[in-house]
Amino acid sequence: MALSRFFRDSGHLIRPALVLLAGVVAFLILRAAVVPKSFGQYGHYRGDALGMIAARPISYAGRAQCAMCHEQEAKVHDAGKHAGVGCETCHGPQAKHVEAEGGNKPALPDVANLCRRCHEKDAAKPKGFPQVDTVAHSQGMLCDSCHQPHSPRL
Numbered sequence: 001m002a003l004s005r006f007f008r009d010s011g012h013l014i015r016p017a018l019v020l021l022a023g024v025v026a027f028l029i030l031r032a033a034v035v036p037k038s039f040g041q042y043g044h045y046r047g048d049a050l051g052m053i054a055a056r057p058i059s060y061a062g063r064a065q066c067a068m069c070h071e072q073e074a075k076v077h078d079a080g081k082h083a084g085v086g087c088e089t090c091h092g093p094q095a096k097h098v099e100a101e102g103g104n105k106p107a108l109p110d111v112a113n114l115c116r117r118c119h120e121k122d123a124a125k126p127k128g129f130p131q132v133d134t135v136a137h138s139q140g141m142l143c144d145s146c147h148q149p150h151s152p153r154l
Contacts, residue, residue, distance in 0.1 A: 077150040082150060
């Protein structure tokens with residue numbers, strides 16, 4: 001008798017607890033179905049992703065490959081402010097260009113947007129990093145009208 005009275009009086013507490021428990025069970029079942037088995041193998045990552053990434057073709061050639069054919073540009077680049085920036089940062093992946101040995105000529109970068117990606121004035125950037133308000137600074141002219149991209153001094 002006391003047990004039936006307990007369930008009758010505490011039904012308003014038991015029902016939400018059962019709904020919550022059902023929600024947690026449904027979440028765990030859904031999570032087990034959706035999350036890959038290799039997730040968490042290397043920290044908060046999917047372990048199988050390494051094999052997928054390794055299977056992709058190589059798209060970057062590396063700065064040393066660029067310097068083999070473009071010696072003059074490499075010398076100017078190494079002496080300039082952009083010496084620490086790799087060629088493919090601005091020119092994009094060039095492995096196909098290197099494999100074709102001069103063929104598959106890449107398009108020159110869009111200077112109007114290229115320089116702005118790094119040098120647009122932003123309060124979050126370090127104070128010592130060269131920043132400009134590109135619209136006020138260039139007055140519509142392209143950056144390479146005044147600056148040489150490989151050694152950007154005036």
